[in-house]
Every structure is written in structure tokens, then in C-alpha cells.
Amino acid sequence: MKSLKSRVLSGAFAALMTLGVSAPALASWDAPDASDAPDYTTVTSALLNLPVQITNLLGLVNVDPDHIKVVYLEDILSGDELVDVDNTLNHLLVNLQVVNLQNTLNGLDLLNDLTIGDILSDNDVDISDVVAVKVFDDGKVLVFCK
Secondary structure: OOOOOHHHHHHHHHHHHOOOOOOHHHHHHHHOOOOOOOOOHHHHHHHHHHHHHHHHHHOOEOHHHHHHHHHHHHHOOOOOHHHHHHHHHHOHHHHHHHHHHHHHHOOOOHHHHHHHHHHHHHHOOHHHHHEEEOOHHHHHHHHEOO
């Protein structure tokens, strides 16, 4: 006979599979960690990653302001990883792509006549602090700041 706990976990897993939402995606949104951070370990990886982030942002329609979360890289990366990010962000071409990302974010409208700038201001973040985003399939967005 199955325990109540195992039946509940089985039911939850079945519900997630039915909805097409993976458990790691939910965990990433609820508690972002280093695996969610952009791969800015090298200039090449950043230059490959940034256009994808911009494309994913442009694909969003009617973003719910409650589905945007600000994440500080200092909270999820180690000191060595932050040094790699800083070194990569100092590269001119990467810097230009980050500005392109920031401009895209700045022009993104949300539901209820809000903008990303409003959400960032509510979190005491300036658009120039944004260095990356992660867009989930369900329309939730992590905004990474430095």
C-alpha cells in the first residue's frame, strides 16, 4: 500500500507532466540559482547567448508584472564566476549586445500599462544594471542585474 506522501508526489508529478511544465523549470523560477544565470564565462558564449535572450523577449506578449523577478548575480554566483562575468562584460562587442538587450527591455510593455522600467524601479534597479534575462516557456522572466 502506498503512503499518502508517495501518492501526493506521484499525483503532483503526473499533473506537471500533463501541463507540460517540468519540475526544474518551476524550481528555477521559485529559487533561481547559478544554473539559471547566463553563460558569460567567455566572450563567445556571451555573444551567442545575448541575441537569444533578446529574441525570447521579443516573443513575449502580455507579460504579467507578477511574472518578472529581479535576480542579482552576486546572490547566485561565486566570486570566481563573478570575475568571469565582469571580464566578459568589459568586452566591447558584449557591451553593445547588453545595451541592445537593455533597450529591448526598456521598450517592452506589460499588462495594465506598466513597463519593465516600472518593475525595475520598484526593485531599486536601473535599466543599466541589467545584464541578462531568462524567459521561461510559461512567460515568466528572470532579469539578471549586476
